[in-house]
Amino acid sequence: MPKNLRKLLTVAFFIIVIIAAFSLVMSTLNYTEFFSTIEKLSFSIKKFEVRVEGEDLIANATFVLSNRGNYALEVHRVSCQIYMKEADEPFTMVAYPRFELPGPPYTLLQSNSNFTIGPNEIEVKSAKISSDQTITWMINSEVLIETFLGTISPSLPEIVFNSSIS
Amino acid sequence: MMFKLNQTTKNIVIVVGWGITLASIILQRIYQAPFLNAQDYILIFIFSTLAATILADARTIILGWAGVMVVSIAIMFFCLTLPGIGGEMSEFILGFLYTGAITMIFRAIFPVAIIVEFMGSVVGGIIGEVALGHTT
Numbered sequence: 001m002p003k004n005l006r007k008l009l010t011v012a013f014f015i016i017v018i019i020a021a022f023s024l025v026m027s028t029l030n031y032t033e034f035f036s037t038i039e040k041l042s043f044s045i046k047k048f049e050v051r052v053e054g055e056d057l058i059a060n061a062t063f064v065l066s067n068r069g070n071y072a073l074e075v076h077r078v079s080c081q082i083y084m085k086e087a088d089e090p091f092t093m094v095a096y097p098r099f100e101l102p103g104p105p106y107t108l109l110q111s112n113s114n115f116t117i118g119p120n121e122i123e124v125k126s127a128k129i130s131s132d133q134t135i136t137w138m139i140n141s142e143v144l145i146e147t148f149l150g151t152i153s154p155s156l157p158e159i160v161f162n163s164s165i166s
Numbered sequence: 167m168m169f170k171l172n173q174t175t176k177n178i179v180i181v182v183g184w185g186i187t188l189a190s191i192i193l194q195r196i197y198q199a200p201f202l203n204a205q206d207y208i209l210i211f212i213f214s215t216l217a218a219t220i221l222a223d224a225r226t227i228i229l230g231w232a233g234v235m236v237v238s239i240a241i242m243f244f245c246l247t248l249p250g251i252g253g254e255m256s257e258f259i260l261g262f263l264y265t266g267a268i269t270m271i272f273r274a275i276f277p278v279a280i281i282v283e284f285m286g287s288v289v290g291g292i293i294g295e296v297a298l299g300h301t302t
Contacts, residue, residue, distance in 0.1 A: 009219055016187060021187075024193060027193060028193070032249045133217040148199065154259055155258060160296035
C-alpha cells in the first residue's frame with residue numbers, strides 16, 4: 001500500500017510539474033511580449049512649423065506616439081530634447097519640452113493605436129537665424145511608462161528632419 | 167517503451183521538477199506584483215511537502231532543497247532576462263532587465279519563500295519516512 005501511494009504521489013507530482021512548466025512558458029512569453037511592445041513604441045512628427053516672433057523662434061508641433069505592439073501601455077508623459085543646426089554647424093539644444101499625457105494618472109495607449117500630442121507651441125531658444133535658412137532638427141525623446149515593475153523611461157527613436165522658417 | 171531509471175537519476179528528475187514548479191509559482195506572481203502573497207507561500211509549502219515525501223530520505227531532501235534553490239533561481243533569472251536575449255533591446259531596457267531580475271528574485275525568495283520551502287521539505291521528509299516508509 002505505501003508503495004502504491006508513493007507511485008500515486010509521484011504521478012500527481014509530475015502532473016503538477018507539467019502544468020507548472022506549461023504556465024511558466026505561457027506567462028514568460030507574455031512578459032517577453034510586453035518588453036517587445038516597449039521596444040516597438042514609435043514617436044513621429046505630424047506637423048512641425050517654425051515662425052519668427054521678434055527675436056524668438058516658435059515651433060508649432062504636433063507629435064504622434066504609436067504603440068505597435070500587442071500590449072496596452074500606461075503612459076505618463078513624453079520628454080523631448082530638441083536640437084537644431086544650420087548648414088555645417090554642430091547641433092545645439094534649443095528646447096526641452098515635456099508633454100504630460102491626460103490622466104489621471106496616465107493615458108492607456110491601446111495596442112496598435114496612436115496618440116496625438118499637440119498641437120504644441122514650443123519656444124525655441126535661438127539667436128541668429130535668417131528666415132530663408134533651412135534648419136536641420138533632431139529630436140531625442142523618452143517616454144515615462146507605468147509597468148508592474150515600477151515606472152520606466154525608455155528612449156524613443158531619434159527623429160532628424162529639415163524645415164525652413166515661415 | 168519503459169525507461170528504468172536508477173534512484174539517483176529519479177531523485178535528480180524530482181529535484182528539477184520541484185525547481186521548475188517553484189520557479190513557476192514565484193514567477194506567476196512577480197510578473198504581476200513585486201511580492202509573493204499567502205496563497206503563493208501555501209502552494210510552495212504544499213508542493214515542497216509533496217516533493218520531499220517522494221524523496222523521503224533526509225540526506226537527499228537536504229541536498230535536493232539546495233539543488234532546488236539553484237535550479238529555480240537559474241530558471242527565474244533566465245525567464246526574467248529572456249526579452250533581452252537574442253533580441254535587439256536598447257541599453258536602457260537591457261540594464262533594467264538584468265538589474266530588475268536580480269532585485270525581483272532576491273525580493274521574492276529571501277527569506278520567507280526559502281524558509282517555507284524548507285519547512286515543507288522537513289514535513290514532507292517526516293511524512294515520507296514515517297507514514298509511507300523509506301523504500302530507497
